[in-house]
Amino acid sequence: MSAKASAVESAAAVASLRDEFPILAIEAHGRRLAYLDNAATTQKPREVLDAIATYYTTQNANVHRGVHLLSERATEVFEGARATVADFFNAASAKEIIFTRNATEGINLVAASWGGANLTAGDEVLISAMEHHSNIVPWQLACQRTGAALKVIPIDDRGALDMEAFARLLTARTKIVAVSQLSNALGTINPVAEVVRAAHAAGAVVLVDGAQAAYHLPVDVRALGVDFYVATGHKLYGPTGIGVLYGREALLDAMPPYQGGGDMIASVTFERSTWNSLPHKFEAGTPHIEGAAGLGAAVKFIRRIGFDRITAHERELLAYATAAVSEVPGVRLVGTAPDKASILSFVMGDIHPHDIGTVVDRAGVAIRTGHHCAQPVMARFGIPATARASLAMYNTREDVDQLVAALHDVRRMFA
Amino acid sequence: MNDGLQDLYREVILDHNRRPRNFRVIEGGRRHEGFNPLCGDRVTVYLKVEDGVVRDAAFEGQGCAIAKASASLMTEALKGLTVDEARKRFAEFQAMVTSPLESPVPDLGKLSVLAGVREFPTRVKCASLAWHTAKAALDGDDAPVSTE
Incomplete structure (x- = not known):
């Protein structure tokens, strides 16, 4: 159609x-039933439910480990889902897609890892007045740890971002701008590409919270020019407990790990450990494999519609x-x-x-x-x-x- | 209209929501705050206790119809009780709103109209907030109250 x-x-x-x-x-x-609470979570199509059932009935094993048939299948499902998601957001490579628990965890990862390595006293983090707590509190924590200051772009009486105030607040001190693409409380769509252009011109990187946008609008991370983009599976008609962090490869490469554990290492001795390559560096421990299977099916479903x-x-x-x-x-x-x-x-x-x-x-x-x-x-x-x-x-x-x-x-x- | 809704929003409750009684400050008495951050209900309870008797009770705050009506009915119910009687009334009220749906509704006078919240588990905390706040005021606790 x-x-x-x-x-x-x-x-x-x-x-x-x-x-x-x-x-x-x-x-x-x-x-x-008139289900009108989709901004909290969406319902799931049969294809997603089937993908989860298929995973547990024919593919279940741990990923990236065994040499046996099921482990190969599970790894294929998991990495296949990553490739599907990378394509959905038009990332340059599947290495730029980190699976997280949700959008919140993606922001926490960037605030802790990128923030820890790049923020210092005198720097500023710029967010907007329409942010969800998940795009406020991780930055407050990062500012507390690093001595950076949190600044807030105001919104007008309609709930639109005040772009003139943004232009004033964006300075050489601004190291990162973190804004939502679609406000969960107001429905406002922010001019993300414009925010990115201005921020990059000022030398700042940009994180976009796409938790609400990604199931309503086509998102092309490269066309938008964002440095980081987070989304959550359960709003994309997929399962809970699986989210996505997109990050530009050069940025992710330079960032220290967020959590330590299995899967994220290349080698471990008691003296020192070295890190696995992207995206695994940021995925410690056994991941949410069935969640990835469901999310892969969900974004394929969205594409089909x-x-x-x-x-x-x-x-x-x-x-x-x-x-x-x-x-x-x-x-x-x-x-x-x-x-x-x-x-x-x-x-x-x-x-x-x-x-x-x-x-x-x-x-x-x-x-x-x-x-x-x-x-x-x-x-x-x-x-x-x-x-x-x-x-x-x-x-x-x-x-x-x-x-x-x-x-x-x-x-x-x-x- | 749904029967459960009629049990919850009884005429007495709607009336106390529209025209809350004792919605004022009592200067110089006991004062305690209750706040449910998830839903935003906020209440300040004022009690004037003399010679072991609750001589006056009042409240201020903002919240849903259940929270407001419950606070309003409570201030009427507590006035004139001894502190021990007031604590007992708190316990009876709590027992009522948390009792199983099929158990009989105790006769707590006007307060019995709040038994309807039993059918709405997510709203029990609204009905309880003012009561827990009053209990803390009676006990002289320092910590702010929440029922979430």
């Missing part, structure tokens, strides 16, 4: 896509949902940047988001309520929490209508 022909997905096409996700057929509290189709459908649905939710009396959207995707954060008069969440849950609608691990964003907008509906490729207008009907229940109940 071409993007032009299907700016709006046909109902039949989405229904057939939904059939690929077994969990979407279950009921929630006796109602049709195609970002042309995914982004067109999600964009249309976000516009529909934005209009429909805004019409509920008392609703105020939080996060109205001109360039945004997939996320609808809102408050409803003085009704607490947790009460909204509980009432809509009983109507079969799953949304997230709370601070979304972005307390500084909540503070910026002067609210303790929001309700957040977040879309994925399999959501429909029916899901949105079910949410809107439930929001009217909320309004009646707490009026």
Whole structure:
């Protein structure tokens, strides 16, 4: 199906896509399930579930060790998944793809390893005011250890990055800029390529947190020019416990190991050890092999569906949902940047988001309520929490209508 | 509307959420703070204790309807009790909101309306926050309270 022909997905096409996700057929509290908590985690297509089952029924052994058949198969699955992921993000080589537990671990790895080797007193780390705690706290820890200072690019009232302030804050002291590509609390899409160009011109490297972006937008790490990019498997329609750190080979090569153990060494004596080559240098211990198998299947699945189709459908649905939710009396959207995707954060008069969440849950609608691990964003907008509906490729207008009907229940109940 | 929801959001609870009672500061009495960082519910409980009796009880804070109504109902329930009676009421309330769904609801006066949270395990901490905070104020603990 071409993007032009299907700016709006046909109902039949989405229904057939939904059939690929077994969990979407279950009921929630006796109602049709409207799963709108995709920014927390997405549901998994059958291909991913099958890949995990196949791994354990026909391929399971430890990787990079044995000479026997199953170990060869397991290694092939694991390294095959790495190659698939490298291709998905258009990395120059599979050596640039480090498997982690999640996006958080990828950021911690860079903050500890690259930060430990490259930051010193007088240096600055530049993040944005819309970051998830996972792209704040590792940098605070790195700054505490090295004496570097943390600086924050402000956001405007719509939740868009203040690019003029960014230009002012970016100086010769800035050693790294770490920003999200798509804000989990606001839905803002940041102009990453522009951030990279400016940062590189100032001599800083750039880490992009792609936890939210990677399943909504096609990501080409080389076209963006990023130095580090992190993503997490469970939002890419894959399993939990597996994430990805992309790093430019020259940078990763120069960085010290993050954790020590098996698999990451070339040789060990009690006097000294030497490190394995990339990517293994950063993967100590037995990895999450079944997770990699599932993630490989997940990104193949995304490619089969195609970002042309995914982004067109999600964009249309976000516009529909934005209009429909805004019409509920008392609703105020939080996060109205001109360039945004997939996320609808809102408050409803003085009704607490947790009460909204509980009432809509009983109507079969799953949304997230709370601070979304972005307390500084909540503070910026002067609210303790929001309700957040977040879309994925399999959501429909029916899901949105079910949410809107439930929001009217909320309004009646707490009026 | 879902039956469980009607059990949770009883009219008394909605009323106390809309018009919380004793939502004020008591100067010069005991003061304790409770905070559930994951959900953001925040309460400050004020108690005026004289001769071993809770002469006045009040609260301030922000939170969901359950947290607010529970705090409001609590301040009404504690007023006039001796400190020992107040501790006993805390224990009875905790036992009620954490008891199995099928067990009978004890008669704790108006407080019994909060038994509906038993059907919503993730909301028990909302109903408990003010009570644990009041208990710490009664016991003279220093540490801030959380029920998460």
